[in-house]
Amino acid sequence: MTSQIIDDLILPNNWRKRLPRPMDYYPGELKALRQTYPGGIEGHCPFCEDRHRALKVDLRGTRGHWCCFACDRMGDIVDFHHLKTGLSYELAALSLMEMR
Ligand SMILES: [Zn+2]
Numbered sequence: 001m002t003s004q005i006i007d008d009l010i011l012p013n014n015w016r017k018r019l020p021r022p023m024d025y026y027p028g029e030l031k032a033l034r035q036t037y038p039g040g041i042e043g044h045c046p047f048c049e050d051r052h053r054a055l056k057v058d059l060r061g062t063r064g065h066w067c068c069f070a071c072d073r074m075g076d077i078v079d080f081h082h083l084k085t086g087l088s089y090e091l092a093a094l095s096l097m098e099m100r
Helices: 003-008 022-028 077-085 089-099
Strands: 031-037 040-044 055-058 066-068
Touching: 022 040, 022 055, 022 077, 066 077, 077 089
Parallel strands: none
Antiparallel strands: 031 040, 040 055, 055 066
16 A cells, blocks of 8 residues: 555545444453453553553443553544554554454
8 A cells, every 4th residue: 555545545424433342342452351340441551561450441332432540541442543553543443444
């Protein structure tokens, strides 16, 4: 894929509805996962040296909001995938759509 093509990528209008469900995505991405409350999980943050399950994720709903109490990073499922993969936000969204 050339940079020209990447620049021309436009997310479809319904892209948020085409993302994987948070409950299907995060369990494969986090280590030392455990449930904290119904619909909530925590695990090791992949973005810092956390070893205390500082990263909390809300699996309820569609956004998949998360935050890390060690490094203060936070966001939704696209922010997480964007940080984890190094892809641009838009490409991270497209990559997630392909996982569904
Ligand atoms: Zn962290």
